[in-house]
Amino acid sequence: MSEKIELWGVKDPNISAQLALAARLDLFKSEAGLDVSCKFLESGTTMPGDLLKAEQKPFAFTQTPITSIFLHDKGLSTKLLAPLADIAGTQQVIIHESSGISQPKDLHGKQIGMAQGAAVYIALRNMSKDCNVNLDEVEFVNLLPHDQLAAFGDGKLHAIACWEPWTTKAQTMGGVFYFSGARSEIPGMESDVNWLVNQSCLIVPDENLKKQPEIAVKLLKVMKKATDLINHRRKDVSKVLASFFDISRVELVMAMQKNHYSMLMDGLFRIGVLAFRDFLHENGRVSQRFTENILYDTQYLAQVDPTAIKLRTTASRGLKIIEKNGVYYTEELRLQTDGMHLKFLLADDSRYVRLALTQAVKIIGGEVIGEATTGREAIDRFLELRPNFVTMDLSMPGVSGVEAIASILHKDPTVNIIVISGTNLDEVREEVFNLGVKVFIKKPFDPMNIATIIGSLVM
Structure with missing residues (x-):
């Protein structure tokens, strides 16, 4: 032994x-x-x-x-x-039934119980990027799970940001599931999400x-x-x-x-x-x-x-990347259209983001011909619709955006892929540029700014 x-x-x-x-x-x-x-x-x-x-x-x-x-x-x-x-699905925000919280901006001015350093805060942050919520206007109260439950039950908190099984207990005390790292029940955007890995x-x-x-x-x-x-x-x-x-x-x-x-x-x-x-x-x-x-x-x-072991490795192309107002692109980039109309497929699990992107596409005279909420759906819709532009979130349910990008570019190396992501990591940004991505835009973003920059790059 x-x-x-x-x-x-x-x-x-x-x-x-x-x-x-x-x-x-x-x-x-x-x-x-x-x-x-x-x-x-x-x-x-x-x-x-x-x-x-x-x-x-x-x-x-x-x-x-x-x-x-x-x-x-x-x-x-x-x-x-x-x-x-x-465990992203167990990292949840539960709102009290009397909190007055419906839309994400209703969180402004509210008190949320959360253990300091808890991973669920990342889900809150990514939700805020998609829904334009200012977390500086939210009051976080540092409490461990059992103390959160006690304060929640006494009506001293409008919401808790915690994990199972405490979040289920909170729902038995007058709580309503709002969202997790993997699922949103926010009114108007009920869907699977990937706000936390x-x-x-x-x-x-x-x-x-x-x-x-x-x-x-x-x-x-x-x-x-x-x-x-x-x-x-x-x-x-x-x-x-x-x-x-x-x-x-x-x-x-x-x-x-x-x-x-x-x-x-x-x-x-x-x-x-x-x-x-x-x-x-x-x-x-x-x-x-x-x-x-x-x-x-x-x-x-x-x-x-x-x-x-499924980690992808890509050869470095030695690209020089330019950054302007949260938009990254390669030096001397031009988005090729071959004289064709600008047809966009929007892949993002957030309805708010897709609406903002649709606005930007209309400003530059393009057309949204399809939408997808997962990486797998993005691949399937691309094969069906054959757009010349694809916007892609990196963190989506199921097949990741990175895997979807690799699959789409393998099928059509000429398509213009634009990443729209709250995941603004140096290593991941370098990876997707090496795969063949043309532009990387970090969330949150201003549709008018995006339209101006993309419009200036289209040939």
Whole structure:
């Protein structure tokens, strides 16, 4: 038997379902011959501080990339070895039925309970970009989940920004689901969205990877087994985990249904990690923008399941990029039309954004001939309609914008693709330009400004 190792998680089925299941079923011993003890902390944003204070640190832990990035900034280098679950659907904003909130701008002047540093804020920020909401006019009250519920129940908060199972509890106390990172029920824009890419991950300190890389691989093997059990034997798993997380089986099933348990390291995983990095740096929460090779490592998961590595690499074209008022394009760019009418396909999951883009297209004398709300739909509509211009959001439900761009350009390298995205990451922007994107526009944007710049580039 190998030496005993300690793993940390949180009492939260979104973050630590696989870890809890492996502990309950003793999968570490049966699947990998490991002697493991597990410690589960209260769900929240306190794990970085607890890890830093711990005299004996765990070999690995489950948390979101935010925790890993914080630890890097404090001198504890770690690696994301694999995602465990896409938990964006459980990161939710619940409004009180008496709050007077209907349209997004009704949030101005309201009090929202939220744990400081919570990932759900990214969903709020991306919603605000799509819907022109000024978050500076929203009062955020720093509370952990159980305190949010108490204040919400007492009518002291207009809304909470939290996660399952607390958000379901809030709905039993007079709350109404408003939106999550994956779904909007905002009146007039009820649809799937991608306002947050947030994944729980298996994270290992660099020192442990250096000393015992074989244990990291064994842990990933166990996590894969637990992931398969969750996906294929959900009924049995819910019986095991409900008592562990001290919630009813109904609450557990409702929370787990909003998650997508997967260890796939793809383009959306990359966007999520880099988006957290930039957000934390821009807001002064960390001191530097760590490079990708510092934040995650694919080599360990590749030894367990090489098909799970779907990160795209593109050759650099050495392009010189110009930026003007939030619009990026290559030097000496001209948008080719071959004398044809400007026909646009608009791909974005936000109705607000599509309406603003339609306005810009009309200003330059173009025509919107189709719309799409997912990457898959964008590909299908392109093949059906054959527009000469496509506007593409990068973070959409299902097939990502980056994958859709690659597919469309493979079918027609001459089409003019214009990215419209709240994901303004240096690495991702470089990737899409190398793929063949002509223009990159960051959200929020002014339709008149966009029309002026695009109009000046059309030949």
